[in-house]
Amino acid sequence: MSTAEAPNRLPESSLRILRVYSYYRFVLSALLLAMFAGGISRDIFGSSDPRLFFHTAIAYCLLSAFSLVRVWWGSQTARTEQVFATIVVDLLFISLLTYSSGGTSSGLGYLFFITVITASLFIQGQIHYALAALASIFLLTSELLISPIDQRNVFSAGAIGALLFLVSGIFQNVSLRLHLSERAALEQAAHARYLEQLTHRIVARLYTGIVVVNKNNEVEIINQSAKLLLNYESDLPELPFSLDQLPDLQEHLKQWQEKPQNTAQIIQFHNNPQELRIGFVQQGEDTLIFIDDNRQIHNQAQQLKLASLGRLTASIAHEIRNPLGALSHANQLLQESPEIHEADKRLTEIIDSHCLRVNGIIESVLQMSRRRAANAKAVELNQWCNEFCKRYSSENGAYISTHSLANDLNSACDPHQMDQVLSNLVDNGVRYSEEHSGNAKVELVLDREKETQRPIIDIIDSGPGIPEKERSKVFEPFYTTHHAGSGLGLFLVKELCEANQVSIFIKESRPGHNCIRLRFPDPEALLQ
Structure with a gap:
């Protein structure tokens, strides 16, 4: 993408090589200047024109130092045009140093190889051959200016020029392969980063x-x-x-x-x-x-279980309800018979009562099997309980009171399903309160649980309470302590609570008495 946006900019790998080359230029120019100033190899360096060698070495050293400072402070502009100009300047300086030292015999002409190789690594296309040609021209011009009749030195300069073309082509091919490898590596790195980001997004949403x-x-x-x-x-x-x-x-x-x-x-x-x-x-x-969340896993298992139960109860409804209907109808005809004795009428009443009980069991099982998924909505429990108590009291004539100890008890649940839960629990509370104390009274206490800060509703009645040994069984299917109960009411309550992520358990309300507690989830729990 960076290549498409800025085609003249060098990639990061080439920029690193350019920094190394900047250090090389400075060290080379400083070393040549120091050797010349110290009188080392005076017969080689500057042997033809010492004054030109000295001034060229100073200019080259200063320019290299300036470039190095720019690299050091990070202001090096990595553009192909500037690299091309830098290479041309280096070739000019090297040719002047070679000329002032007596030509190729000084050995400085071999410095052209490093510059031309560097150019082939930076500059793509055929233009790098132009730099090799320019280096050859500078080298041949130096030899012709020094000794135009010395064919041996001219041949040596021509041979070096030919090698410059060869080396430039070889390293251009190497550079092309390196750039392709780098591009492939960058694409793979970008793809790996994309996959990593994608993985993080997937993990975050699980x-x-x-x-x-x-x-x-x-x-x-x-x-x-x-x-x-x-x-x-x-x-x-x-x-x-x-x-x-x-x-x-x-x-x-x-x-x-x-x-x-x-x-x-x-x-x-x-x-x-x-x-x-x-x-x-x-x-x-x-x-x-x-x-x-183990409750969600349990709910999923429960959904599978209820799906199987639904298919089973459909068969039960067909196989049992029809004979049960025939039995109930026959019993009704028997009750209307004028020939039936008074003693036998009691038996028909027992038959009718148990037919109704079996039919109630079938209705409860069918209701569980047809249970739909919870349609969670935001609910303010104080308002919801007040509306429930008014509706229940007007329909059933029982006295249901609410006592709220906290405001803004917000949660999320299916109001229709939780209405069923509360109706079933209040029905039980009213029945046992009336049987135990003669007063059909139930109280709903709303608060926020201290340990979890979750909204809770305690259903408190004046009944005898649930014995300790029976508390672990009351939510099991077909378990009942009432002679007219089916044993499916509290089981259905628990199933509906789990579908809404509402915890239901028995808790001691005061010494010797207990109540049913509903602990509601946070508002976001089912609305996500």
Whole structure:
């Protein structure tokens, strides 16, 4: 791209060679001037015209020093035209030094080779032959001016000129190959940088958290998902930083290094209540850490499970509901029969009750199998709960109160699905409160959890509470402690909560009493 934008500019590799050549010019001119001034090899240097040699060496040294200063201060203009002019000036100075020293017999004529070779490395195309021709002309002119009748020196100068053409062509070919190799290397480097940037973008947008730790226990890469999952979104320094900044992760990495495992671990960090699935992979000297939200993985598995369940329940609905409908209809006809005894009417009532119960179980299973994905929306929980309580109280006649301990409890969830959750939980609370105390009263307490700062809703009733030994079973399917229950209500509640990334668990509200707590996610959790 740089070649297309500035065709007369030299590439970086040629610029480095030009800097070396600038040092060479200065050292050469200074060395020739010092040897001449010190009287070294006076019979060679300046033997034909000492005055011309001295002044030429001084001028060449000053010019070389000026060029070197420009290179030293970084102001060297790497343009082909200026390099061409520099080469022409060098050829002129070398020819004057050779002429003043008696021609090719002084050996200074061989300095033309270095200048011509340098020109062939910098200047592309046929123009480098012009410089070789110019060097040959300068050399032959010097010999003819010194001794026009000495054919031996003229032949020597002509031979050197022919070699200059040959060397110029050879090094031009070498330079062309070097430039092509450099261009290919630059293209590969640019492509590698593009792939690196592309990889970083892909890693940054992955839902899986990725952390790369080097051999010095430093974090080299951490994507946005990893920061969110580890709850360190804005508290981390710039990369690379010590793994000490993530103490929980560092501790589990040490444990894995002491006892490597191929399977992922389910971990819950101190600063984050959600379960994380973490896997470690050794890649050379680096360690790759993959972090996933275990609830999302569970939700995906649950979706597959429910998809299979949906196909199964479709068959169940067809195979069971039709006979059940026939049984219920026959029981109804039997109840209307004038010949039935009073004692048998009680039996028909039992049959009718259990038909309704089985039908309710089928409806619950079908509802789970048809569950749609959560359509998350931003929700302010105080407003949402107040509207729910008004609607529930007007429809069911029960007294439902709300008590908010925090403002601006914003979250993200599917309001329709969470309405189902809250209705089911409040139904249970109302039923058990009425059976236990005769008062159908349920209270919803809204607050922000101290440990996680997440919005929470506690559903508190005046029922007998859930015994400790039964708390781990209440969310299992078909588990119930009520004679009329199907055992699917709380299981459906848990499924809907997991679909919305809402944590549900039983918590002690006061000594001897417990409540159901819903912990809601941050607003961004489902809206991404």
